[in-house]
Amino acid sequence: MKTYRNLFNNLSEKTPPQGLCLSIIKKVRSIQSRNAKIRFTLSSIVTLVSLGGIFESILKLIESSNQSGFSQYFSLIFSDSTLFFSYWKEFGLSLVESLPLVSLVFLLGIVVVFLWSGARALKDARRTFLPA
Amino acid sequence: MENDDIILIEKSLEGDTSAFEILVSRYLKHIYNFVYHLSGNVDEANDISQEVFVKVWKNLKKFDPEQNFKTWLFSIARNTTIDYFRKKKSISFGDMEIGESTSFEDSLTDEEPLPDEIFERKELGTFLEKALETLPLEGRTIILLHDKEDLTFEEISKILKKPMNTVKSQYRRAILAFRKTMNAPK
Numbered sequence: 342m343k344t345y346r347n348l349f350n351n352l353s354e355k356t357p358p359q360g361l362c363l364s365i366i367k368k369v370r371s372i373q374s375r376n377a378k379i380r381f382t383l384s385s386i387v388t389l390v391s392l393g394g395i396f397e398s399i400l401k402l403i404e405s406s407n408q409s410g411f412s413q414y415f416s417l418i419f420s421d422s423t424l425f426f427s428y429w430k431e432f433g434l435s436l437v438e439s440l441p442l443v444s445l446v447f448l449l450g451i452v453v454v455f456l457w458s459g460a461r462a463l464k465d466a467r468r469t470f471l472p473a
Numbered sequence: 474m475e476n477d478d479i480i481l482i483e484k485s486l487e488g489d490t491s492a493f494e495i496l497v498s499r500y501l502k503h504i505y506n507f508v509y510h511l512s513g514n515v516d517e518a519n520d521i522s523q524e525v526f527v528k529v530w531k532n533l534k535k536f537d538p539e540q541n542f543k544t545w546l547f548s549i550a551r552n553t554t555i556d557y558f559r560k561k562k563s564i565s566f567g568d569m570e571i572g573e574s575t576s577f578e579d580s581l582t583d584e585e586p587l588p589d590e591i592f593e594r595k596e597l598g599t600f601l602e603k604a605l606e607t608l609p610l611e612g613r614t615i616i617l618l619h620d621k622e623d624l625t626f627e628e629i630s631k632i633l634k635k636p637m638n639t640v641k642s643q644y645r646r647a648i649l650a651f652r653k654t655m656n657a658p659k
Contacts, residue, residue: 347592349620366493373490
């Protein structure tokens, strides 16, 4: 039994032009490359800014440590270790209380951002300057 | 084939362009022919086919692996073709739709046997192409998807985002219009 399915199988089959597949892949690669360039630029900027942020955060952490007394307590471990080991519990509590937590968390956050954006910039640099 | 498609899609999403190239070469002829028979023009078929696969690549992240890839692909192809024509303003809404069916058309069966003399017609391929061009875009789309690409009415309803019964009615109406063209004096 011949049906419309059989009939339309006789519809002329066109062969796509020789270079069409290649042209499609070229277009896709050019979009990939353009996107990689944009991401590389953005992640490089974030990396540089976060690097600057790391230096600022370290300076802020040192300042906060001095203000809270953490650096003085901490230096006692090395300058007078017998005192430290005699009163290690109270000493430990004082260290924890004077820890400049906010500055420390901020520094750690900036370091994470730096590492993440640096890794992305490297990956996108490979795609931009060494395309497949 | 379907599992292969999923593997190729996953590799393409990881940035492997050669996997995407295999996917393109697998479906390019189907899409090209589908688009060509909708547009009737080789240059337009080239442009639209290229746009289809670029859109596929851009939207691969949105593809649901539970779905049939071929159905999703033809959905993009159909929408891209319509957008292309709308930009060129070469179609109006009236050119698209095939209208409501009558009870006679509803009574036609999907798999109606055809007489042998139709198949013995000279230059059948060219005749079918010209006959198809006389149909509205929607009717052409349904016939090509059902009778050329062997998609089910359920799959076609997902592509056209219409109820299955509507698709069946539109198919029957398109076939009726096609038969009138076939039986018209030469």
